Amino acid sequence: MKPRIQWPLPVSILLILIILFVTMGVTHGQGNQETSGKLRNPLNVHNGADPWLEYYEGNYYLAATTWASGLTMRKSPTLAGLKTAEPLQIYFETDSSRCCNMWAPEFRLLDGPNGLRWYFYYSAGTWGTYDNQHPHVLESAGTDPMGPYTYKGQLYNTWAIDGSVLQLNDSLYFLFSAFENGLQSLFIAPMSDPWTISGERTRISEPEYDWEAAGSYVNEGPVSLHHDDKTFIIYSASACWTPDYKLGMLTYSGGDPLSADSWTKHAEPVFQRSDENGVFAPGHNGFFKSPDGTEDWIVYHANDSTSGGCDGGRTTRVQKFTWNEDGTPNFGVPVSTTEEIAAPSGDIGSDPLPEFPALVISRFKARSYDNAYLRHANFLVRVDSLVNPIADSQFVIVPGLADSEAVSIESLNFPGFYLRHQRNAVVLTPDDGTESFEADSTWWIRPGLADSTWISFESYSQPGKVIGKLFNVMALVAQADITTDRAREDATFLEERAQ
Numbered sequence: 029m030k031p032r033i034q035w036p037l038p039v040s041i042l043l044i045l046i047i048l049f050v051t052m053g054v055t056h057g058q059g060n061q062e063t064s065g066k067l068r069n070p071l072n073v074h075n076g077a078d079p080w081l082e083y084y085e086g087n088y089y090l091a092a093t094t095w096a097s098g099l100t101m102r103k104s105p106t107l108a109g110l111k112t113a114e115p116l117q118i119y120f121e122t123d124s125s126r127c128c129n130m131w132a133p134e135f136r137l138l139d140g141p142n143g144l145r146w147y148f149y150y151s152a153g154t155w156g157t158y159d160n161q162h163p164h165v166l167e168s169a170g171t172d173p174m175g176p177y178t179y180k181g182q183l184y185n186t187w188a189i190d191g192s193v194l195q196l197n198d199s200l201y202f203l204f205s206a207f208e209n210g211l212q213s214l215f216i217a218p219m220s221d222p223w224t225i226s227g228e229r230t231r232i233s234e235p236e237y238d239w240e241a242a243g244s245y246v247n248e249g250p251v252s253l254h255h256d257d258k259t260f261i262i263y264s265a266s267a268c269w270t271p272d273y274k275l276g277m278l279t280y281s282g283g284d285p286l287s288a289d290s291w292t293k294h295a296e297p298v299f300q301r302s303d304e305n306g307v308f309a310p311g312h313n314g315f316f317k318s319p320d321g322t323e324d325w326i327v328y329h330a331n332d333s334t335s336g337g338c339d340g341g342r343t344t345r346v347q348k349f350t351w352n353e354d355g356t357p358n359f360g361v362p363v364s365t366t367e368e369i370a371a372p373s374g375d376i377g378s379d380p381l382p383e384f385p386a387l388v389i390s391r392f393k394a395r396s397y398d399n400a401y402l403r404h405a406n407f408l409v410r411v412d413s414l415v416n417p418i419a420d421s422q423f424v425i426v427p428g429l430a431d432s433e434a435v436s437i438e439s440l441n442f443p444g445f446y447l448r449h450q451r452n453a454v455v456l457t458p459d460d461g462t463e464s465f466e467a468d469s470t471w472w473i474r475p476g477l478a479d480s481t482w483i484s485f486e487s488y489s490q491p492g493k494v495i496g497k498l499f500n501v502m503a504l505v506a507q508a509d510i511t512t513d514r515a516r517e518d519a520t521f522l523e524e525r526a527q
């Protein structure tokens with residue numbers, strides 16, 4: 029048994045004090061910024077739209093729009109660590125009245141009738157469309173943001189999106205975006221508990237300024253922000269598919285929050301594109317504090333180019349913001365993805381991935397036409413020339429979902445969506461919870477039927493069948509039925525790669 033080192037008492041106490049001091053100084057950001065880490069935006073390479081981010085009990089939690097029937101959460105002890113954190117599925121819904129195209133998550137720790145619980149709000153509608161979007165809420169079993177969650181309810185049965193909870197004057201209110209008089213506007217309604225709307229809605233903002241009407245008249249993504257004795261609602265304005273999507277601000281002027289007169293709109297946007305920094309369509313934000321509670325941060329999505337759309341190509345960005353003399357927030361300018369920023373105070377994480385590796389993007393040129401490519405449109409797959417947006421014909425080849433020796437073909441602008449066959453049609457779908465999803469989304473790359481230097485896609489789940497054409501629609505066709513030159517050409521493609 030090793031002799032114990034006998035320190036004189038004062039040294040061992042000194043050691044403990046030194047360890048305590050260093051630990052406190054490093055993990056709680058006492059004093060200088062040198063203890064803070066560094067990071068660069070974005071926090072993900074796609075599927076980063078409409079992000080919500082919370083810091084809770086030593087970890088950051090991040091959720092974003094999934095476009096599908098599952099909700100995911102990333103967890104990391106450092107902000108930069110979210111970049112490589114696995115998005116874990118925390119909920120999956122097969123009831124079509126509660127899913128299937130999930131947008132705009134928001135999760136808040138609220139002390140309601142069931143005690144302290146996380147309430148996870150999302151909008152969901154018909155898969156592959158913008159239709160039938162309704163706000164829903166889940167409740168956690170305890171106080172772990174990772175869940176498990178159970179379905180708690182639907183808050184509206186009319187079209188409404190981007191639900192968010194406002195806590196003001198010891199009351200709960202539901203903020204959301206919906207249509208009135210043909211304009212997508214902001215509304216507020218009272219809540220009797222975190223899952224129940226208890227009164228009529230009031231419209232508190234409609235798009236009225238030119239900066240709220242780029243591409244379409246839109247006010248959406250309302251989020252409350254409190255500072256000292258002031259309350260604001262920061263919201264997104266203009267069409268999300270334009271580079272001029274931006275943030276606006278309402279200031280609470282006192283009185284009944286359910287009265288439109290209690291909210292005053294700022295005449296100018298408060299956060300918008302920076303051509304100099306290469307950031308476009310910044311919007312649909314959330315707010316969080318640094319681990320030591322001393323700093324205010326904004327999380328938002330944006331595109332890297334003016335041609336970016338309102339799709340899975342949007343990525344999550346974060347930056348610190350300050351306050352003006354008059355107590356209003358100063359969000360500054362969206363930072364460039366090349367700029368290294370200091371991590372939140374008290375966060376010593378180093379950036380594991382300053383720059384995401386460039387995706388290898390593939391397009392599949394059809395043998396049977398000049399300059400035509402395989403593309404998805406309304407989640408059906410066909411061959412088109414002059415594809416617009418070109419992203420509809422851009423894919424990323426990944427290891428096969430059912431067999432990593434094979435491949436799966438993931439959409440670039442709808443990440444998490446894969447080329448699959450369904451009832452013999454070739455379509456683009458996300459994981460729909462069926463057992464056949466993975467097998468039907470897995471393909472073997474074979475020498476092209478019309479030209480062995482090109483390729484054909486043989487189904488993993490139905491060997492001997494390839495992506496071909498039936499009645500002028502891309503379909504799964506038995507190789508034995510492909511007997512003409514035209515049919516062979518319809519099943520033959522040339523992969524073109526770009527980074």
Ligand code: AHR
Nearest residue numbers: 077093131132248249268
């Ligand atoms: O990103 C999906 C939806 O698009 C968001 O919920 C909404 O803010 C935007 O219009």
